[in-house]
């Protein structure tokens with residue numbers, strides 16, 4: 219849908235992107251339903267979930283898309299990205315490899331969606347302090363170099379999960395309204 223339609227309806231498509239098992243589905247489950255799945259496989263994924271939010275007294279709907287695990291095969295289709303105005307680019311702070319994949323995911327995002335897509339780099343699993351392999355400063359520096367927002371979250375203990383989604387939605391709102 220066009221940005222005109224999105225402004226009228228305040229329905230913003232936001233995509234979750236990143237390597238398998240970084241916590242994308244659980245971030246959505248925590249944000250939209252306040253749930254957490256300790257042993258989730260890719261099967262808990264819904265295609266998308268619509269979450270109502272209030273921004274400046276206006277009702278805004280965030281339509282948040284989750285992969286059904288197809289990122290394992292590097293086969294996320296262009297339809298997944300189509301029309302997205304926001305993205306959460308997620309890595310797992312305990313697995314360095316998932317941070318190193320972010321550049322590729324960003325390229326894929328920019329290939330299939332508008333370059334102006336509001337993007338938040340998310341270092342998830344901040345509760346696993348003893349297994350940390352990525353410093354917050356590294357995430358921050360990468361985000362700064364690419365013009366992205368940055369936040370660390372935990373879908374397990376809820377920290378910063380709402381803030382991650384809300385920051386993206388607020389920014390989209392302020393651009394489109």
Ligand code: GDP
Pocket residue numbers: 237238239240241242243244245255256257258259260342343344345346371372373374375
């Ligand atoms: P996805 O493949 O990116 O959708 O990842 P999932 O949401 O399925 O999560 C993969 C695994 O990581 C599951 O076992 C989750 O319980 C776990 N997980 C997700 N988020 C967190 C988190 O913030 N902290 C911890 N400790 N585990 C998490």
Ligand code: MG
Pocket residue numbers: 242243244259260263284285286287
């Ligand atoms: Mg998933």
